[in-house]
Every structure is written in structure tokens, then in C-alpha cells.
Amino acid sequence: MSRRALRALPAVVLAMLLAGGWELYVDLAGVEPALLPAPHDVASSLWNSGDLLLRNFRVTAEEVLLGLALALVVGFALAVAIHLSPLFRRAFYPLAVGSQALPIPVIGVLLVFWWGFGILPKLAVIALICFFPVVVTTVDGLAAVDPDQLKLLRTLDASRWQAFRLAELPAALPAALSGARIAIAVGVIGAFIAETTTPTSGPYPGLGREIITDVNFQMPRAYAGTVVLFGFAIACFYALSLAERKLAPWTTRPRGELH
Amino acid sequence: MSTQVKHRGQAPSPEPATRDAVLARALTRTYRDARGAAVQALADVSLRVGRGEVLAVVGPSGCGKTTLLELICGLQTPDGGTITSAPAVLMPQRDLLLPWLSAAENAALALRVAGHSRAEARARASALFADLGLEGFEGARPEELSGGMRQRVAFLRTLLAGKPVLCLDEPFGALDAITRGEMQEWLSLTLTREARTVVLVTHDVEEAIMLADRVAVLSPRPGRVIEELEVNLPRPRARTDGEVSSLRERALRALGGAARA
Numbered sequence: 001m002s003r004r005a006l007r008a009l010p011a012v013v014l015a016m017l018l019a020g021g022w023e024l025y026v027d028l029a030g031v032e033p034a035l036l037p038a039p040h041d042v043a044s045s046l047w048n049s050g051d052l053l054l055r056n057f058r059v060t061a062e063e064v065l066l067g068l069a070l071a072l073v074v075g076f077a078l079a080v081a082i083h084l085s086p087l088f089r090r091a092f093y094p095l096a097v098g099s100q101a102l103p104i105p106v107i108g109v110l111l112v113f114w115w116g117f118g119i120l121p122k123l124a125v126i127a128l129i130c131f132f133p134v135v136v137t138t139v140d141g142l143a144a145v146d147p148d149q150l151k152l153l154r155t156l157d158a159s160r161w162q163a164f165r166l167a168e169l170p171a172a173l174p175a176a177l178s179g180a181r182i183a184i185a186v187g188v189i190g191a192f193i194a195e196t197t198t199p200t201s202g203p204y205p206g207l208g209r210e211i212i213t214d215v216n217f218q219m220p221r222a223y224a225g226t227v228v229l230f231g232f233a234i235a236c237f238y239a240l241s242l243a244e245r246k247l248a249p250w251t252t253r254p255r256g257e258l259h
Numbered sequence: 260m261s262t263q264v265k266h267r268g269q270a271p272s273p274e275p276a277t278r279d280a281v282l283a284r285a286l287t288r289t290y291r292d293a294r295g296a297a298v299q300a301l302a303d304v305s306l307r308v309g310r311g312e313v314l315a316v317v318g319p320s321g322c323g324k325t326t327l328l329e330l331i332c333g334l335q336t337p338d339g340g341t342i343t344s345a346p347a348v349l350m351p352q353r354d355l356l357l358p359w360l361s362a363a364e365n366a367a368l369a370l371r372v373a374g375h376s377r378a379e380a381r382a383r384a385s386a387l388f389a390d391l392g393l394e395g396f397e398g399a400r401p402e403e404l405s406g407g408m409r410q411r412v413a414f415l416r417t418l419l420a421g422k423p424v425l426c427l428d429e430p431f432g433a434l435d436a437i438t439r440g441e442m443q444e445w446l447s448l449t450l451t452r453e454a455r456t457v458v459l460v461t462h463d464v465e466e467a468i469m470l471a472d473r474v475a476v477l478s479p480r481p482g483r484v485i486e487e488l489e490v491n492l493p494r495p496r497a498r499t500d501g502e503v504s505s506l507r508e509r510a511l512r513a514l515g516g517a518a519r520a
Binding site: 146148149151152153154155156157158159162166167170171248249250 | 329334349359368400420
């Protein structure tokens with residue numbers, strides 16, 4: 001077995017144990033399938049509705065990835081502005097915190113009114129949910145630059161912009177990527193919220209919308225869709241960890257563990 | 260054209276600034292510490308450093324040595340007195356290499372800042388790596404280098420800034436005794452090839468005498484110059500040389516006397 005597969009083993013074993021316990025619970029307690037389907041029902045639904053789930057998943061995946069990209073760009077720009085301007089920090093930071101308490105349905109109708117039934121309202125919702133961790137971690141990353149380092153750059157005649165580009169920006173990169181890893185984890189549920197609050201035209205409205213429909217009529221498929229979202233969030237998180245290692249190799253971790 | 264930079268707009272010095280690279284007169288400097296208390300770092304410091312001269316500044320910890328270097332480099336302005344200096348570059352106590360740049364790129368930082376291309380900057384720095392015993396480590400990241408190697412890269416970065424005055428703040432303080440000895444020999448050799456004006460701050464009296472043309476002894480805080488020693492000895496100098504020992508005794512006596520006062 002390869003080393004990477006070996007590292008995934010504990011997670012796989014734990015997931016199988018949990019699924020086993022779940023299966024036993026449903027069988028022994030005689031739980032209604034409409035309430036909690038057994039894992040084997042979920043698995044067969046995943047298999048039988050694979051095509052439907054996959055097409056909806058593509059829609060959701062596109063929303064999540066584009067929404068996260070938007071959140072990264074906006075979050076990073078806001079973090080830089082906060083770092084450079086104390087006035088902007090004082091004006092904006094409280095609002096950014098407050099924005100995280102915003103119940104999305106409150107603005108859902110407005111977003112649809114502005115941008116219709118396409119992907120744009122979803123991106124706005126996901127970006128709104130995801131930008132915050134990026135801002136917080138990046139601001140801290142920018143502030144953590146050694147002041148002596150900036151002093152040194154000054155004696156080398158570096159301009160403010162050069163000091164920013166040579167010292168602060170690279171120092172903030174790993175922090176921003178850490179923020180992105182937190183963001184992607186909430187971004188998937190963000191897509192669910194986006195799809196269920198802003199309607200979509202077209203045959204495949206995304207996994208979130210599909211799950212909400214299935215909850216009422218096809219509980220095993222709702223669970224099957226949830227399993228897909230689960231896997232997607234995990235895959236995205238580790239893809240970002242890998243990206244961080246490639247983009248910021250100087251932040252080595254003990255034993256090269258991804259987490 | 261004059262290369263003199265004046266850090267404080269006071270009356271210009273009466274004589275033309277020709278032979279002196281650094282001229283400080285009656286400098287005072289007080290700063291606030293983390294708790295907001297006023298700390299007087301320097302009280303009435305006057306000194307001059309001639310062009311091409313190596314001046315060592317020794318004194319007990321916290322006597323304002325680092326403040327003096329930052330004043331020379333224009334990173335701080337004095338509260339009183341005047342300081343004029345040719346353009347100066349600081350080599351801080353810690354190497355402060357940027358972890359995301361290779362050794363050669365760190366050494367070439369000043370060239371990058373001056374607008375040279377990445378490739379050109381790296382090439383010019385790499386050309387000097389062999390002289391410093393760093394050959395083969397051009398592409399290494401700082402974390403892969405030993406403490407002594409990191410200091411050499413930091414020194415190269417200081418040299419490549421192309422400024423006439425080098426301000427070295429305890430450049431070997433963090434190194435073990437053996438590496439420190441090697442680095443002192445190496446610095447002494449480099450300075451015979453690259454004639455620069457050097458202000459070397461150290462708390463190691465022996466290091467000062469081994470490397471400098473002149474040693475200024477500062478009192479405990481607030482620092483003032485309490486003794487100046489000329490070191491008229493040929494290089495390379497031996498630690499065991501009788502002249503070195505007697506100069507060391509004089510410097511230590513001055514430091515001890517100031518501590519008792």
C-alpha cells in the first residue's frame with residue numbers, strides 16, 4: 001500500500017465503523033427508512049441515481065469553486081486594505097463580522113431580483129459566507145511580519161510597495177491559504193444555502209436543491225447526495241493543503257503531514 | 260557631488276565633510292519602552308568614523324549600541340545633536356533572511372529593490388558565493404543553512420547594497436565560539452579586499468580588537484563614549500598577541516570603571 005493510502009486508512013476505518021454502527025442501529029431499532037435510511041439503502045441509491053446526482057453535483061461543484069475563488073480575491077483585497085489603512089480597519093471590520101450573522105433568505109429575493117436564476121446569486125451567497133475566514137487569517141498573517149524585516153528593507157531603500165511585495169505578501173500567503181481551507185469547509189454548506197434560497201432555472205438545480213426535494217420523497221437519495229457533498233468538502237480541503245505545500249514550501253510541517 | 264546624507268536639519272558642519280564617513284556630535288536619544296516609560300538610550304555621544312576605517316563600538320548590553328546604528332542608518336532621528344553619514348546599510352543582529360527566497364535571492368535583495376531583474380540579481384550574488392565559502396548553496400532556502408552560513412548570506416546582502424558605510428550589529432553574537440572565530444577571520448579578510456567604512460557593534464571586547472582600527476567604549480545606559488582605543492596592529496592579528504591583550508585589559512578596565520561609577 002502506498003504511504004498516502006496508508007495515511008488515509010484511519011479515516012476510512014473510522015467511517016466504516018460509524019457506518020456499521022449506523023446499520024446496526026437502523027436494523028435493531030427498526031427505524032423508519034423515511035426517517036433514517038440504512039447505509040446499504042444509501043449506497044444503492046447512490047448507485048442507482050448516480051447519473052442524476054453527478055449532474056447536480058457538477059452544478060454545485062462549479063458554484064463552490066467559483067464562489068471560493070471570488071471569496072479569496074475579495075477577502076485578500078479587503079485584508080490588504082485593512083492592513084494598510086487603520087481607518088478602513090475601524091470602519092469595515094465590525095461590518096465584516098456582522099455580515100456573518102446575516103440570514104441568507106433575507107437577501108435571497110433581492111439577489112434573484114438583481115441577477116436572476118443563474119449562478120450569480122449563488123456565487124454571491126457562497127462568497128459572502130467564505131470571505132470572512134480569508135480576511136481574518138490574512139490580516140493576521142500580514143500583521144505577523146517581523147517589524148525588523150521591514151526595517152531592514154528600508155535600509156536597502158525599498159519603497160513601501162516593495163516591502164509589501166517582498167516581505168508582507170509572501171508572509172501572508174500561507175495564512176490566506178489556511179483561511180481558504182476553513183472557507184471551503186463552510187463553502188459547501190454555503191452552496192446548499194445558496195441553492196435553497198435562490199431558485200435555479202434549468203434541469204439540474206444543484207445537489208442542495210436536489211437534497212431538499214429528496215428529503216420529502218426519497219430519503220435514501222437525500223443521504224446519497226449528502227455523502228457526495230461530504231466527499232467533495234474533504235477532497236477540496238486536502239487539495240488546498242496540497243496547494244499550500246506547493247505555493248508556500250517554506251512553511252514545512254513536522255513529518256510533512258497534511259491537515 | 261556629495262554623498263553625505265544629513266538626518267537632521269541643523270546648522271551645516273563648519274568644515275567640509277571629506278575624510279569622515281560618519282560624524283556624530285552630542286547625540287542624545289530617548290525612546291519609550293513597551294510600558295511607555297522613557298528610556299534614555301544615548302547621552303551626548305560624539306564620534307567620527309573616517310572613510311575606509313573600521314570602528315568597533317563596545318559596551319554593556321542595553322547601552323544604546325543598536326540605537327546608534329539606527330541613527331547612522333537614518334532609521335531613527337536624534338532628539339539632540341547632529342549626525343551626518345554617507346549612505347549606510349544595516350546588518351541587524353538577527354540575519355532576517357526571507358524564508359521564501361533562496362540564499363542567492365536573499366543576498367541580492369538590494370539589487371532586486373534597485374530594480375534589477377530577478378535573474379541578473381541572482382547571477383551577481385551567485386558570483387560572490389564562492390568567495391564566502393557558500394558555493395553550491397545558491398539555491399538553498401535559508402532554513403537549510405547553518406547559522407554561520409546564514410550570517411554570511413546576510414553579510415553578502417549588506418555588501419551588495421552598494422553603500423559606503425556598513426553598520427554591523429553584533430553580527431556574530433548568536434554563533435557558537437568556533438564558528439564565531441572563523442567568521443571573524445573571514446570578515447577581516449573580506450574587509451581587506453572590499454574597502455568599506457564599517458561600524459561594528461559588539462559586546463565582545465576581543466572581537467572588537469581583532470577586527471577594528473579603533474574601538475569606542477560606551478558606558479552603561481545612557482550610553483556615552485568613555486574611552487577610545489587606537490588599534491595600530493597589522494592584520495591578521497592573533498588573540499594571544501601581547502598588544503591585543505593589553506588593549507583588551509584597557510577596554511575592560513574602562514568598562515568596569517564605568518559600571519562601578
